[in-house]
Amino acid sequence: NSTDPGYQAIAKLRLAALLMDAKDFAGSASLLAGEFPAGFEALAADRRGDLATLQGKPAQARADYEKAFTLLESSSPYRRMIEVKLNALGVDVQKKGAASAPPA
Numbered sequence: 001n002s003t004d005p006g007y008q009a010i011a012k013l014r015l016a017a018l019l020m021d022a023k024d025f026a027g028s029a030s031l032l033a034g035e036f037p038a039g040f041e042a043l044a045a046d047r048r049g050d051l052a053t054l055q056g057k058p059a060q061a062r063a064d065y066e067k068a069f070t071l072l073e074s075s076s077p078y079r080r081m082i083e084v085k086l087n088a089l090g091v092d093v094q095k096k097g098a099a100s101a102p103p104a
Contacts, residue, residue: 009040016047025055041069046082053085062089067092 002008012031019028028051036044049064065086072079083093 005037006039007018009036009044010037013040013043013047014070016051020051020054025051027068042068042078045071046085049082049085052088058089063090065089 001013002102006031006058016028016031019025019031032044032048032051045068049068051060052058052061052064069079069082069086088091
C-alpha cells in the first residue's frame with residue numbers, strides 16, 4: 001500500500017509477470033494499461049511486448065519492444081535484451097537503425 005509511484009510501478013510490473021505465467025492475460029493487460037512513471041515507461045513497454053508475444057500478436061509485440069528500445073538509454077544493458085526480443089521477431093535494429101535511443 002505504498003504511495004510511492006516507483007514502488008507501485010514495480011509492484012504492477014511484477015504482478016503482471018506473475019499473471020502472465022498463470023495465463024491470466026486479461027489481468028496482466030489491465031495492470032499494464034495506463035501510464036507509468038517516467039523511469040518505468042520502457043519496462044512497461046517491454047512487459048506489454050512480452051504479453052503480446054504470449055498472445056500470438058507479433059505486430060503488437062514488435063511495436064511495444066521498439067518503444068521500449070527507443071526509451072532506454074543506449075548505455076543501458078537492458079536495451080540489449082530488448083534487441084534480442086526484436087531479433088526474434090525478425091527486426092534487425094542494427095541494420096534498421098531502429099529506435100534511436102536517448103543519449104546516455
